Amino acid sequence: MAVIRADLHAHTTASDGMDSPAELVARAAARGLDAIAVTDHDTMDGVEEAKLQGERSGVIVIAGVELSTARGGKDIHVLGYGPDRSDPLWLERLSAQGKVRERRNELLLRRLGQLGIDLTLGQVLDAAALGGGGVPASLGRPHFAAALVKAGAVSTVREAFELYLAEGAPAYVEIPRITPEEGIRWIVEAGGTAVLAHPGLYHDDAEVERLASAGGLAGIEAFHSDHTPEEELKYARLAERHGLLATGGSDYHGSRGGEIRHGDLGSRTVDARALMERMKG
Numbered sequence: 506m507a508v509i510r511a512d513l514h515a516h517t518t519a520s521d522g523m524d525s526p527a528e529l530v531a532r533a534a535a536r537g538l539d540a541i542a543v544t545d546h547d548t549m550d551g552v553e554e555a556k557l558q559g560e561r562s563g564v565i566v567i568a569g570v571e572l573s574t575a576r577g578g579k580d581i582h583v584l585g586y587g588p589d590r591s592d593p594l595w596l597e598r599l600s601a602q603g604k605v606r607e608r609r610n611e612l613l614l615r616r617l618g619q620l621g622i623d624l625t626l627g628q629v630l631d632a633a634a635l636g637g638g639g640v641p642a643s644l645g646r647p648h649f650a651a652a653l654v655k656a657g658a659v660s661t662v663r664e665a666f667e668l669y670l671a672e673g674a675p676a677y678v679e680i681p682r683i684t685p686e687e688g689i690r691w692i693v694e695a696g697g698t699a700v701l702a703h704p705g706l707y708h709d710d711a712e713v714e715r716l717a718s719a720g721g722l723a724g725i726e727a728f729h730s731d732h733t734p735e736e737e738l739k740y741a742r743l744a745e746r747h748g749l750l751a752t753g754g755s756d757y758h759g760s761r762g763g764e765i766r767h768g769d770l771g772s773r774t775v776d777a778r779a780l781m782e783r784m785k786g
Contacts, residue, residue, distance in 0.1 A: 509565065511540035511777035512770060514584065514702065514726065514754025516571075519543075519551030520643035521633075523759025526555035529770070533564050536771045540565035542586060542754065547573055547602035548643040549590055567777070567784075571702060572692065573602060575682040580672065581707060581716075583688040584726065584752075587784040588697030595695035602683075603643065609680045610644055616676040617649075617669065628652045646670045647758065647766065662766070689721040698784045700724040700752050704743075705736040713740075717747040723783050728753025728775060730768025750779050 516522030517529050524532060526543060529551075533541040541564055543555045552568040559566035568590065572583045588595055610626070617624050632652035633641050641648070650665035659665045669676040683691070685701070692699040699722050704713040706729075716722060727740035728751070737753075744751040753775040756767035 506778060509539045509777040509781070510537070510774050511542065511565070511567070511780075512538055512754050512757065512772075512774050513542040513567070513569075513586075513700075513752050513777065513780065514544050514571075514729070514773075515541055515757040515770060516545050516759075517543060517551040517555070518641055519548050520545035520571075520641055521645040521647040521758060526551035526553075527558040529757075530555050530558040530562055530564050530566060532770055534562035538564060538771055538774065540567060540777045542567040542569040542584075544569035544571045544584055544754075546571050546643045546645055547599060547606060549588075549599065550643075552590065565777070567781070570599070570692075572688040573606070573682055574685045574688040575679075576684055576712070578679045579707065579709070579712075580682075581685045581712070582702035583685055583692065584700040584702045585688075585692035585695070585697040586700065586780060588692055588695035592695045595691070598691050598695075605680060605682060606643060606645070609678050610649075612678045612680065613646075613649060613670075613676060616678060620669070620675055622653070622656075622658050622669075622676075624649070624652055624656060624658070628656060631655075685716055686719065686721070689716075693721055698723045698780065700726055700750070700780075702726050703729040703731060703756065704740050705729065705732045710743075713743065717743060717749060722749055724750030724752045724780065726753060727751040728773045730755050730772055750783065751775075752780060 517526045629652040633648040650662040653665040689699040725744040741751040753773045755772045757770040758766045
C-alpha cells in the first residue's frame with residue numbers, strides 16, 4: 506500500500522475550529538493530503554459531514570475525538586481514533602464530558618465578571634457562530650477569547666489567553682475532570698485507538714512516561730506544531746521505546762482574528778497506514 510499522507514489532529518466548527526467539517530476536508534484535499542482526522546474537543550458531531558465531503562473529495566476521513574482529561578489540575582488531552590459512534594455508553598460518556606464543559610463555562614463567565622468583565626453567554630455564542638458553522642456542539646476557551654476581542658476587552662486572541670484564559674491566568678477555571686487513564690479506557694472500550702496528544706505541552710515527561718508504560722495507549726503524538734524538532738525526536742524515541750506509534754498532526758483550528766493557533770493544516774503530517782492498521786486490529 507502506498508504512503509497515506511495524513512494530518513491526524515484537526516478541529517472544526519463542531520468545537521473550536523473555524524472551518525466547517527466539509528470545509529476542513531475540502532481544504533485537506535486542496536493541500537494534497539490523502540487523509541485527515543477530525544478530532545474535535547469532546548464531540549464527534551462533525552464527523553458525518555466530514556465523511557460525506559471526504560467521499561466527494563477523495564480524502565480518507567478518520568473519525569476522531571480529543572478528550573479533555575486532567576490530573577492535579579493540569580489538562581491532559583487524549584486523542585481517540587475510530588470509537589464506535591453508535592455505542593450507547595460512549596455517547597453517554599461524551600454527553601457527560603459536555604456537561605462538565607458547560608459547568609466550566611458558567612464558572613468562567615462568573616470569574617470574568619469578578620474581574621470586571623461583564624461577558625454574557627450570548628456574546629460567547631455569537632462569537633462562536635462567526636466560524637460559520639452555527640453554535641458549536643463543544644464551546645471552549647477560544648470562543649471566550651473571540652468574545653473578549655469582540656467586546657473590546659482585549660486586542661487579540663493571544664492577549665485574551667495570556668491575560669485571562671490560560672492555565673494559571675486569573676479567569677482560568679479548574680474543574681474536576683476524568684483522569685487520562687479513564688479517557689484512554691473510554692476510547693478503548695468504545696473500540697477506538699487512544700493516542701496521547703501533544704506531550705510537550707504538559708512540561709511533565711514523568712507523566713508522559715507513566716502513561717506510555719501503563720497500557721492502553723496505542724501511540725504518542727510526537728509530531729505536533731507546538732513541539733520543537735528536539736521534542737519531536739524525543740517523543741518519537743519514547744514511543745519507540747514503549748512499542749507505541751509515533752503519530753502527528755497540526756492541531757489545526759483555522760484563523761481567528763488573523764491568528765492561526767497551533768499550526769496550519771498539513772504543517773505536520775505522518776503516514777497513517779500504521780494507525781489505520783492498528784484501528785482495524
